[in-house]
Amino acid sequence: MCVTFFTLSEPGFKLILAFNRDELLDRPTLSAHWHDFVGFSSSPNTPLTDDGRPYPVKNEKVKPLEIVGEGQGRVLSGRDWSSTVGGTWLGITKDLKVGMITNNPRTPPAPGVQSLKTPPSRGKLLRDFLSAAPQLTSPPGAAEYLTSHHPTSGIYEGFNLVLFSLAKPQPDIGYLTNRPQPFTFSGLNRIQDLAGPKGCIGLSNLPIDKKWPKVKEGEERMAKTLEEWKSASEGIDELIERMFSVLSPSKQVECDNDITMSTTISPVKLGQDVLFNKDPTNTLTRWGGTRTATVIAITEKGEVVYVERDIWVLGDDGEPTRGTGERKFKFQGEISCS
Template sequence: MCVAVLTTSHPNYALIVIDNRDEFILRPTSRPHWWSTRVSRSPSKTTSNGQDSNGDRTEGEEVQHVLSARDLQRAEQGTWLGITRSGHFAVLTNYRELEADRLCQPVNGDKSRGALVTAWLGRSTEDSVREFVESMMADGGVQGYGGFSLLCGKLRKRPRRDGEKGDGLEPLAILSNRAQHPDQIPWIAGTRGETIGLSNAAYDDPDEWPKVRNGKSLVDQVVAEAVEKDLSEEELQKKLFWILDQDTLPTSPEWTLEEHLGKLKESIFIPPIGDPKHRDDMARAAADSNANGHSNEQLREKVATLTGTERPDPPTQGFGQGLYGTQRQTIILVDWDGNVTYTERALWDAHGKPLERGTGDLTFKYSIEGWDEIKQV
């Protein structure tokens, strides 16, 4: 039951994003890294979804440089959250399913909803968000996926409007398979003071989940404190990670994973849960890593350097195996000069061993290309 909270309330930042990825802990997943894809300059025509390290351009093409972790369980190597050098941004949450094997990531046999994120991240910079939304909805194009909300947009500074105290952000769209027409798509974050939450329910569901409600409230509290105390970026990040660690999950050691499902909407953070089978999976994974001579320090190094073309050992471990819980935490800060600070915190190594808070952190800093360009959304 993943959760994402965004806010435009901090005066020093155009956008703040926090995200928990809840998943089967042994699911093969890369660490965040830069990868690139060639795209046609003609809308909707991606010529390759493979990685390209040299970044060369050919006539009629451009290269999108993407920063994200990637799901290595599926051939598409999609993602749940990513951002590009040119400011394309997307985050995915799936609607809650009832079965234990349909929690946060796509199920084998379904269209990969992680590919929806990369569809926008790999889109030409010439395309507007609205064009992307319309093309995805054309001819029922999003109806073949399981339930999802895709928050997507092009991060651009919007000049101050009459009556506003400062600049704004170009609005972001929430695409879902429940919308039948582009006019039904919500547009958010276009004004200051907004705080928005997404989890495994429809964005417009009137029965807001406690994890979303609490996440929004805590983000507003932290932003107010950060402004009042003039907290540094590092201090702000610590407070935001504190929010992502809030565990209010009702639980019992006697409950099965199935019995926990209805409770996951209660808590921002999901501690490791599962049946005896899932605990046995974790023990075997840890034993295999020790038998192969990996020390804890070597495992930390491995998880910190994993690239999108590698798989954790053993490659067959993945979806449905091991305990279920919060696997990755991400914070994205975008200031008014278009400077991005992207930090992902891994809570588990590739073999299901817990990592001490902070030892699995990776941080990337860069400036968005075209941040000040004013184009149609």
């Protein structure tokens, strides 16, 4: 049940984006790092680094602040360790391709739209866009990539996919969903038609033109926060911190509808057959909630700041605890003047 807010309208910036990842707390995951989407073994329990060594990172519980520049690989993202696909939910490349995906489980498919009995991983859609080799004569941009996947998008479970190609002065932006039926559009003007105040756009687990209360409120909160940041004449570090505050509002989740109101999801027990489980005899429950919050800021000059914070993690006793880890990356993106 992820949620994101972003704007392409803030002067001096190509993109400002804030993203909460809501997921099962025990789902094997790698934190944000530089890589090339290679190195996963045939077993989802034994991922390998890009040079073939066993990956040392599992579900980090406590990790101190890391400030990292450019590393090996061209992709900066977390990775899903529960599948050999090794896809992601949010990422950026050195040539300023940015992508994010949320699931869309509540919108029923239209007649004739049916995912496969064993559907492919939705994270693969984002992985393949971000990992497209930049040395290709003409690697696909956001709109081209989405158009090419439109015909086969129905085989996946419900999703929203937003892609950006930001190396050039004119941004290439697109959106693809497969619920209730496959639908895609591209172009700055088209996506700005869906914007809230001050060009701020929110998206969660419905199609982009259907907005839960937390999405509408988040758009307004982001717009107000940007105005306050400008009025205070603060720098980019303060901007990043303010964007985390946009992601922070939390409401106690006691029923299904509360998810539509809460931007940060406090841990809830999810049952096998019901969304929320309060039966102590049901041992098939798993903790879910907001695992990480991420803010990405890209200036007009292509300077990138990417910060990922742990929000909720599982403690050694298997119970949820507040995360303290943070990964901070700064690098110069590859930009083009034409």
